[in-house]
Amino acid sequence: MKRRFFMQLGGLAALSSTIPRLHADSSPAASFSITAKSSEVNLVGPDFPATAVWGYDGKVPGTELRLVHGEALKAKINNALEVPTAVHWHGIRLPNAMDGVAGLTQPAIMPGETFNYTFTPPDAGTFWYHSHVNAYEQVGRGLYGPLIIEEKNPPKADRELVWMIDDWRLLDDASIKDDFGGGHDRSHAGRIGNVPTVNGRFRDVVKVQSGERIRIRIINASNARNFALSFGDLSPMVIAIDGQPVTPYKPDEDIVIGAAGRVDVMVDMTGDPESVSPVVDSFYRQSFDLIKFAYEQQPLRENPLDSTIALAGSVIPEPDLTDAIAHDVVIAGGAMGGLRQAMLDGKWLGLREIAQQGYVWAMNDIVANKLDMAPLIDTKKGQTIKLKLENQTAFPHPMHLHGHHMKLLSIDGNALAEPRWVDSPLLMPRQTIELAFVADNPGDWLFHCHVLEHHAAGLGTLVRIT
Numbered sequence: 001m002k003r004r005f006f007m008q009l010g011g012l013a014a015l016s017s018t019i020p021r022l023h024a025d026s027s028p029a030a031s032f033s034i035t036a037k038s039s040e041v042n043l044v045g046p047d048f049p050a051t052a053v054w055g056y057d058g059k060v061p062g063t064e065l066r067l068v069h070g071e072a073l074k075a076k077i078n079n080a081l082e083v084p085t086a087v088h089w090h091g092i093r094l095p096n097a098m099d100g101v102a103g104l105t106q107p108a109i110m111p112g113e114t115f116n117y118t119f120t121p122p123d124a125g126t127f128w129y130h131s132h133v134n135a136y137e138q139v140g141r142g143l144y145g146p147l148i149i150e151e152k153n154p155p156k157a158d159r160e161l162v163w164m165i166d167d168w169r170l171l172d173d174a175s176i177k178d179d180f181g182g183g184h185d186r187s188h189a190g191r192i193g194n195v196p197t198v199n200g201r202f203r204d205v206v207k208v209q210s211g212e213r214i215r216i217r218i219i220n221a222s223n224a225r226n227f228a229l230s231f232g233d234l235s236p237m238v239i240a241i242d243g244q245p246v247t248p249y250k251p252d253e254d255i256v257i258g259a260a261g262r263v264d265v266m267v268d269m270t271g272d273p274e275s276v277s278p279v280v281d282s283f284y285r286q287s288f289d290l291i292k293f294a295y296e297q298q299p300l301r302e303n304p305l306d307s308t309i310a311l312a313g314s315v316i317p318e319p320d321l322t323d324a325i326a327h328d329v330v331i332a333g334g335a336m337g338g339l340r341q342a343m344l345d346g347k348w349l350g351l352r353e354i355a356q357q358g359y360v361w362a363m364n365d366i367v368a369n370k371l372d373m374a375p376l377i378d379t380k381k382g383q384t385i386k387l388k389l390e391n392q393t394a395f396p397h398p399m400h401l402h403g404h405h406m407k408l409l410s411i412d413g414n415a416l417a418e419p420r421w422v423d424s425p426l427l428m429p430r431q432t433i434e435l436a437f438v439a440d441n442p443g444d445w446l447f448h449c450h451v452l453e454h455h456a457a458g459l460g461t462l463v464r465i466t
């Protein structure tokens with residue numbers, strides 16, 4: 001049975017707190033009861049004290065939620081924190097009331113209270129869940145976890161790993177630096193930390209065998225840090241981006257994973273027995289080893305498997321561009337951004353006045369100072385939307401649309417050979433991308449930068465579908 005295979009071999013899968021069972025209505029469901037609470041975990045290693053964090057079930061990452069495509073997810077969230085919270089299911093095309101944006105799609109879950117989320121994920125793939133209340137602090141303190149929807153017929157691999165990447169800003173005693181949402185982070189690159197972890201461990205080592213084929217689901221849970229990963233002599237094949245299948249390809253360059261993004265790779269471990277090889281990040285000026293593979297003495301097999309690694313195609317409705325409504329969206333502001341004035345609460349204000357209220361970014365000259373703002377896009381259900389997104393700022397912005405995936409059509413005017421589905425495309429400085437999607441999911445949906453400090457500083461809007 002597939003599930004058992006993963007439970008034995010899937011690393012974090014063994015942490016799942018509840019196994020799926022049949023429900024009263026006899027449709028298959030996976031039920032979980034998850035508690036958001038403070039705890040202590042050792043992030044940096046034995047030479048340092050433990051770090052006080054907030055985590056789902058007290059863990060970082062939080063309890064892995066894993067179900068098989070077609071199963072319903074029933075997640076009871078218990079809030080044992082001293083602050084309100086809510087859970088967003090990132091990348092899932094779910095009913096609006098389950099989207100977890102407190103103040104927009106539900107009231108916050110108050111301390112001591114619970115909330116039941118129930119929905120059936122329509123897509124298999126690699127997703128995650130995280131707090132959507134003061135996210136720049138709550139996610140920054142550890143409130144995130146993997147959400148894995150297994151394909152019914154996954155490609156063959158010897159093993160699967162889930163790598164949830166984070167980037168912590170820690171003091172010398174390994175405690176979290178308590179400067180969330182500060183002015184510099186809001187107006188520059190966001191909260192970039194100093195301790196990158198994989199699954200809550202700094203400089204982790206993964207034991208592997210020569211010849212092994214491993215599927216790695218990489219999830220970037222950082223507040224702001226983007227990654228560009230190199231696997232050295234290995235040749236990872238990308239099989240999915242943001243949870244959606246792509247025709248498997250070998251990337252020409254490093255594998256870029258913006259904040260909130262996900263990439264699934266299939267890797268044949270072709271290194272020599274007893275050798276060690278790092279996975280290196282070099283998105284920013286200083287490159288570093290994120291994690292290392294250490295080969296065992298015994299190879300598993302001499303030659304790599306030759307079975308297919310392709311996933312079944314996506315089931316998202318294809319946008320028909322012939323009847324699309326076009327929206328051009330300009331992102332402006334931030335340090336070195338040249339934004340002079342923008343609309344805040346319906347009033348034109350100079351950047352200085354806007355900044356005094358903590359905001360520095362705008363979409364089409366409008367600052368998002370609240371969640372239930374006037375929508376930038378207001379459309380009928382079923383309408384195809386074509387979005388041109390232009391980044392006039394000096395910083396990268398991973399732009400996340402809730403409740404939908406969008407097809408990435410072009411980058412700086414160059415059409416993609418194979419347009420791909422994304423929910424958090426990373427828009428580089430001065431870059432323009434074109435996207436299209438069918439607005440088929442009714443509700444008020446956030447469309448915002450997933451550099452969480454940028455969203456808090458005004459970089460977001462609403463898409464209303466009625």
Ligand SMILES: [Cu+2]
Binds near residue numbers: 397398449454
């Ligand atoms: Cu941003």
